[in-house]
Amino acid sequence: MVDRITVEVARYRPEKEAEPSFQAYEVPCRKDWVILDGLNHIKDHLDGTLSYRWSCRMGVCGSCGMTVNGEPKLTCATFLADYAPGPLRVEPLRNFPIIRDVIVDIDDFMQKLSAVKPWLIRDAEKPLAEGEYRQTPAQLDEYKQFSMCINCMLCYSACPVYGLDPEFIGPAAIALAQRYNLDSRDQGARQRDEVLSKHEGIWSCTFVGECTKVCPKHVDPAGAIQRYKLSSAMGSVKDFLMPWRGK
C-alpha cells in the first residue's frame, strides 16, 4: 500500500474570489514522485480546474517554479517524499502578481531580460572567409556557469530587494548580462552597462545572497552582481584617473 500525503495548494480564481485560499488534496506519496507528479495527479484524477505551469519535467524549461513550504523550488526537481508525512503547502512564486491558482505573471521578468540584451553583440561581424570565432576552454569557463540559467525566476522570488522594489532589474537578468559580458566573442559590455549601472541595476542589490542559495542551476547570480559592482567601480576609478582612456 502506498503512503499518502496531503498537499495544500493555493487557489485563486479571480472571476469569483477576491483573494487566494488553500485547498487540500490527498495524493499518493510515492518514492519516485516529485511535487509536480502530485499536482498532475490532482489535475488528472481529483480536480481538473487546478492551474499551474510546467513543461519539461526535467529541470530544463524553468516553468514549474513554485513556493513549497515557503521556499522557492522547481517542483519537477523536488521530491514529495522529502516532505513526508506532510502536509505540504504549494503556493505561487513570491514577488510576482498572481494570475490564477499558482500561476504568476512573468511579463516583468521578460522585459527585464531583453533589456540587458542577452545575445552576442559585435561591433562588426568578421567576414565569413575568416572562419569561426574560436574560444579556448579557459575562455568558456569564464562565463559557462552563468549560461546555465533556465529563467525559472526562483531567484526573483527569493530576493527581498525585488519584493520591495519591483524596478530592480534582478538577479537572473544581471547574471545573464554577465554571461555575455564575460564571453570573449562579445563586444556589447558598454551597451549593457547603460542598463546595469543605473540605480535599479546592480546598485540596488544589497547582497542578501538568497538568489544564489535557491538557484537550482548553481548560477550564483549574487556572485555575478558583486563581480559586476567591483569591475564597474574599478572602471570609474580608472576613468577618473585616466580621463583620456577610450570611451
Added chain:
Amino acid sequence: MSTERNRYTEFRPRWYRPKMSTWWWLKRWSSLAFILRELSSIFIAWFIYFFLRLVHALGRGDAAYREFLAWAASPGIVVLNGITFAFVLFHAVTWFNLAPQAMVVHLGGKRLPGALIAGANYAAWVVATALVLWIVSR
C-alpha cells in the same frame, strides 16, 4: 514597471498582488543575519569615531589622554564597546566569507578556489592582529 505596462485586459481579469510584510526579515534566519550585517555598519561607524577620538586625545597630550581613558571606562561606553566588538567580529567574518563571491582571482591562468580567497583574507586578519598585539605588548 510591471503595473503600468501590463494593463488590465479581458484575458488578465484581476491580479492578486500580495504585499510584503514589514517584518519579512524576521521570518528566516538568513534574512535576519543579513539585516544584522547591515546594522553592523552603524557600530563600525561608532568604532571609527571612538578610535579617532583616541588618536585625537593622544595628540593633545597626557591630560587629554587621561580624560579620554576615564570617559572610555564609564559603564555606558564599556557596554556599547562590548556590543560593538561583537558586531565588528560578525561583520568581518561574514564579509570574509562573502569575498570569494565578489572576487575572481586568476593565478598562472588558473582560477583560484573560493576557499583560498577567503583563507587569504583570514590570514591577513591574523597577521594584522598579531602585529597589533606585538606593538601593544612590546
